[in-house]
Amino acid sequence: PFEIVFLPSGKVAYVSSENGNKVFPITVSTDQIGTGISVPGAFGLAMSPDGDFVMAGNGNCCYVNTKLFVIKTSTDKITTTISTSGLYVHRWLAFQP
Numbered sequence: 001p002f003e004i005v006f007l008p009s010g011k012v013a014y015v016s017s018e019n020g021n022k023v024f025p026i027t028v029s030t031d032q033i034g035t036g037i038s039v040p041g042a043f044g045l046a047m048s049p050d051g052d053f054v055m056a057g058n059g060n061c062c063y064v065n066t067k068l069f070v071i072k073t074s075t076d077k078i079t080t081t082i083s084t085s086g087l088y089v090h091r092w093l094a095f096q097p
């Protein structure tokens with residue numbers, strides 16, 4: 001695991017796994033690991049202030065065009081993919097409140 005973010009309620013954590021190319025939702029009270037959400041090079045994570053979205057970034061360095069993936073927390077599905085069209089590394093992300 002690389003990064004972890006929590007829903008504002010604290011009930012679910014999202015954990016990135018670059019080697020596994022996934023983001024995993026984990027129910028905190030039961031330690032239940034949900035189905036991994038496929039995110040190539042999953043590394044950086046950011047939770048929206050309202051808890052509706054997790055942004056996940058590809059953390060691969062220096063040789064690929066990386067993308068950002070927006071995950072809707074109510075469905076744990078990717079709703080948007082954002083191309084950054086450059087050699088960017090998305091290891092530290094934040095939503096602007």
